[in-house]
Amino acid sequence: MRIGDLSARTGASVRMLRYYEEQGLLAPVRTDSGYRIYQESDVDRVARIRCMLSAALPSGVVGEALKFLLDGRAVIPDEPADRARLADTLQGELDLLTEKIESLQRSRELLATIVADVRGDVVGPGRPGDPGCAVVRRSVRKAGPAVGQTR
Amino acid sequence: MRIGDLSARTGASVRMLRYYEEQGLLAPVRTDSGYRIYQESDVDRVARIRCMLSAALPSGVVGEALKFLLDGRAVIPDEPADRARLADTLQGELDLLTEKIESLQRSRELLATIVADVRGDVVGPGRPGDPGCAVVRRSVRKAGPAVGQTR
DNA sequence: CTAAAGCCTGACATTGACGTTAGAGTCAAG
């Protein structure tokens, strides 16, 4: 399968596919003339890539994860130490992702409340209620007491 | 409260606070000399902004949403038609957000599976199982309706 | 009063994740 075909089948632009390769997320073989040749499995792979990127996962992590998705298991490090390190990295991202999802869910609720407010005429002094939207922050030191309701 | 204070209390850099203002997400009053003066409530507001941006919500939507969060309800359109249009816009974003969350949850599961694979030596030919990761794709729309952009 | 600290605007730099264009080679059909 050539790049145009893969593009058509995945919905990803040709440019994106080349970009993914540039980032090490895809590794098509090449013909003598340099054309990229993709496998059937790459259709799946691209879907996963797009999914993970849309999730705003750091592309490095996507790359790590993808190594396992492509050709099965071939690239899991031999040394237990390496494996543990990798697992920890991924676990960290997993935790961040979890936080992020929770944050998004709170945002969604907030947004839903707003929509309801706008639809139903009820726009009285009653505040939408506590959204408790926790900010997902990687490693920023924070001074002082956190966000509270000041009213 | 001046910009440095707000920065310290929210963890957002001074630059970010000015940027949020540029985007219409904050609207501090100014002293005669031009210094920005923030209200106590802006601490909360910034937290929400950062939350929503970290959720990768389109900043236009964040802006729309924030209008309601700032001074309560003041800015809900009078005309039912305007209100309906706004509600629809927000509803659309709400739906997208829902999709996005679901996609993220699938990504998380996928990632969790990978972590498990790496930790436990089990890396046999058995694939991690279908992740069913649906890609969140928004049509190539650029010029939004009422979502005012500066500049 | 003076110097340091804080703030102002403006502008350029950066990082992803692409889009777009340009010039040139390649492949399949007529």
Place this chain on the structure above:
DNA sequence: CTTGACTCTAACGTCAATGTCAGGCTTTAG
């Protein structure tokens, strides 16, 4: 063989969200 569709690389453009720096006011502490 020629044409047109497809592909290649290379490079510049863009947008959002920030960082950073410069040059010039303002405020505050001593």
